[in-house]
Amino acid sequence: MFRRLYVRLALATGLLFIVVGSVLITISTRTSELYALETTQRVNQNIALHAAEDMPLLGPNGVNEAALKELAHHVMFINPIVEVYLLDTSGQVLSHALPEGTVLRNRVDMQPLRDFINDPSKLPIFGDDPRSKTAKKTFSVSPVLDVSGEPAAYLYTVLNGSDYEGIQQSLAGSYNLKTGVITIIAALVCATIGGFVLFFFLTRRLQRLGRSVREYREGSYQGTINLDTRHLPQDEIDVLGSAISEMSERIEQQFNAQREIDLNRRELIANVSHDLRTPVSSVQGYLETVLLKELDPDIQKDYIRTAHKHCIRLNELIGELFELSTLESGNVEPDWENFPVMELIQDIIHDHEIAAQEKDISLSAESSKQGIRVCADIAMIHRVLDNLIQNALKHTPKGGSITVRVSHDESQVRVEVADTGEGILAKDIPHIFERFYKPNTESPTLGNGLGLAIVKRIVELHRSQIAVRSESNHGAQFSFWLPQPG
Structure with a gap:
């Protein structure tokens, strides 16, 4: 079964579909995710700025914890996936409204925050997630100014916090996702089956050509391989079929020519033997007569003259045979x-x-x-x-x-x-x-x-x-x- 060309082509195409489909799904999933994150970050781009303007987060004694918790409560009430942090100018986490023990990182890299503030057009920009030692999340940030107008701290809001990841995991087994996966698998199965059918019809002429060559090789095909491709487009299979037909015809012609050469050779040997036998026998007979018998000088002279005549005929025959053989050898060209x-x-x-x-x-x-x-x-x-x-x-x-x-x-x-x-x-x-x-x-x-x-x-x-x-x-x-x- 797997030795069939169309089966291997269909399986190879199916495997190609799976690989390409997997790559496309991965790329599209990642692209969709980045698009969603960029959209979320753009929509919530100024959330930290508005929050910092509405609440006095810094007091005479440092961080206004009550104001920060109230701000976090309001923000998370409106958008549960947002987490609020207050950072100093070096990125150190000063305060937050999250449960104790959930914040694993005390410092946030400030470079992404500066990029966000200086050029917010290149989104999404990812910053450190304080609730993870390695994770990066989209965010919004705004400086908290002191009385002199200089940044004294930064309000750092993570836009896709832990609740966002929980929602993602809960959606992994959703009906829509399962339906999409089943649809993709069904499409790949249908594409593989379609490949079997399509390649079967595309390789049918190759199968017929291979069968003819096999029959010709095994001797069950009489004559030459003649493939009628006049009603088909002149593609590579037609060219191959025509070449094989011409090759088999040439082989047949060469075989017939060789058979004719063998026949002519046998006829030539028979004819030469017949034509040479007569003068040789005559020469031998006359010379033996001259040697064995006492003949009158005139009769003896006639016998020798006759033997000489047959020798001349024999020499002419041998000369003409040699001349004809030279002419038919294919090595002679006219001297024009x-x-x-x-x-x-x-x-x-x-x-x-x-x-x-x-x-x-x-x-x-x-x-x-x-x-x-x-x-x-x-x-x-x-x-x-x-x-x-x-x-x-x-x-x-x-x-x-x-x-x-x-x-x-x-x-x-x-x-x-x-x-x-x-x-x-x-x-x-x-x-x-x-x-x-x-x-x-x-x-x-x-x-x-x-x-x-x-x-x-x-x-x-x-x-x-x-x-x-x-x-x-x-x-x-x-x-x-x-x-x-x-």
Whole structure:
């Protein structure tokens, strides 16, 4: 129960209410008490002055005890909480009208009395209570003048005497006080209960979020954590939920990517094993035949030539595997430079002219404008065009044509390699850029299925995409875009 966040929040809030309520009650009680004392002192500010004027408190023989007792009787009759003392100029208690043994202090500090007389605006001012050794009480004081007009004594009246304290103690168990205490306790209980309800609804989304994370951690939650917070205000809980949803989605994507990598790795191993087994077996077979049998020199030479051809094929396959692996590692970036693209195309066409002439294939280049320049890695683009033209030569029959076209707009250059060959079936187009993919065809000129995969990766490194259009028996067109120099 106490592990629930909303329970702990409600209890903490209730405790805070109790502490703050207690402090406020203490402060308000003290403030009310001071206010009452200040009011009492202001109302009775001149009581000592009037009393001293009405009664002759000093006679020829000292203190007029009869007058003092009569004065005390009248004052206490009107206000029972007032106590009357007569002090000398040093604060010594000269006389009083209280019962014997009740006065515990014979001297009163004069400084508060002087403050009261000099500046009575700063009330309440507390003076010594003669009936207590330590207590301070509000008071009123007035000098008693002699015949020369000088203070001969002081009439000191304590305004909240012992009777006042007795009344306070009797009120401690009064109905109004009990009602107030009960009301405060009830308010605190209601506030705590309200806190339980309020925090339950405020933390409900956090509970739902925690439940989803727990289910995801335990594996019972399928897929990613998707929390729909579109109808809710964008507060911290929504931000946290969105972050957890994005995190779970990223984890799911990484998991799927890792699973795909593992699948591709197994497929790669299987494909590499298959593609390497054929030339290795051929080389081994021909060499074993040459070693074990006495062959005619011409036949022996043919066997060695065939084994050499398979070695060349094996070397090309290993080189392309290494190149594709390097391109897909993420550690290769194009070496950007500006160069005229048609000069590069002419060089590549020149490299393939002999192969094209042997198959009676027309190999040419076209450009919408002379001197078109691009910003790219010249070695990588050379590799792309070389692979595309080799691919076109493999699939274009005798008498066909291969054309490399260059066009441009304001910011990009489009390069297209088009042939009039056998074309690509619609079902094969989505897969031709996959590693080791080979269409279902009996063509003996098919490669190892890595050339177009290399092309696709290089074009992607140039922030572009390779596109293909083709119809069966109507040729194929491969195209991509390169940026012009800025």
